[in-house]
Amino acid sequence: MAYLRWRRFTELASLDRPWLGELFMRKRNKPIVAAPVEKWDAEYQDGIYDRLNRSEQRHHHRLLAAVIGDRWPNPRVLEIGAGEGVFYEALRAHRPARYVGVDFSRPAIERGETRLAPEIAIGEVKMLLGDGRTFATDETFDVVVFSECVEHLGEVEDLVAHYAPNLKPGGAVGLTMWLALKPLRLWHCLKAMGQVLDEAVINTPWGGGWLVAVVRPKDAVE
Numbered sequence: 001m002a003y004l005r006w007r008r009f010t011e012l013a014s015l016d017r018p019w020l021g022e023l024f025m026r027k028r029n030k031p032i033v034a035a036p037v038e039k040w041d042a043e044y045q046d047g048i049y050d051r052l053n054r055s056e057q058r059h060h061h062r063l064l065a066a067v068i069g070d071r072w073p074n075p076r077v078l079e080i081g082a083g084e085g086v087f088y089e090a091l092r093a094h095r096p097a098r099y100v101g102v103d104f105s106r107p108a109i110e111r112g113e114t115r116l117a118p119e120i121a122i123g124e125v126k127m128l129l130g131d132g133r134t135f136a137t138d139e140t141f142d143v144v145v146f147s148e149c150v151e152h153l154g155e156v157e158d159l160v161a162h163y164a165p166n167l168k169p170g171g172a173v174g175l176t177m178w179l180a181l182k183p184l185r186l187w188h189c190l191k192a193m194g195q196v197l198d199e200a201v202i203n204t205p206w207g208g209g210w211l212v213a214v215v216r217p218k219d220a221v222e
Ligand SMILES: C[S@@+](CC[C@H](N)C(=O)[O-])C[C@H]1O[C@@H](n2cnc3c(N)ncnc32)[C@H](O)[C@@H]1O
Pocket: 034, 040, 052, 080, 081, 082, 083, 084, 086, 087, 102, 103, 104, 105, 108, 130, 131, 132, 133, 146, 147, 148, 149, 152, 153
């Protein structure tokens, strides 16, 4: 318990002090290794992520959806690494005009197609199979969301540059991230790339926390 408390303290303190995170990070020179698609496929097939549908596992989705809905009425949202589209459940209350979820795991996309079948049928939602590092579309969006997946998608600069053409003027990147020292580097990187419109931490009773943020990249002028 004392260790967990210490860890939370260092994570929270590192949000604005990258040097502190680097100081306390174990295995700091070991890169973050992205999991292969087979691992995700097996986990979705085994229903491991069913637990993510539980209410107490979705506070980060709800906050990000509300922050988006506040700024962009009837938002158009592209979610990369969307899994089975659970984020849409939170977005629905904000009457999105468009939601496109992209994931490289076929079982995840298939589950998403079932989950969101009514919205897919009327053309408001699409669930697409694709690699989030290279996915390309001509559509433009108010927000491109990376929820619990940015650490699997390579360098943040490359990612934001790749999706910049898909942002409408004044559009932004939405992020949720489980708080941990190593992935915080990615947050610091994203933060440095533009204007932070919103940033919050949701603490959970079981000791973890999510970072929820919206950043307007420098080039996405209003
Ligand atoms: C922890 S889940 C998060 C799912 C969803 N964004 C959410 O918040 O509920 C991470 C997702 O990222 C996806 N993913 C990982 N690497 C990816 C890649 N290179 N391209 C597309 N999706 C990827 C996985 O298949 C998985 O569905």
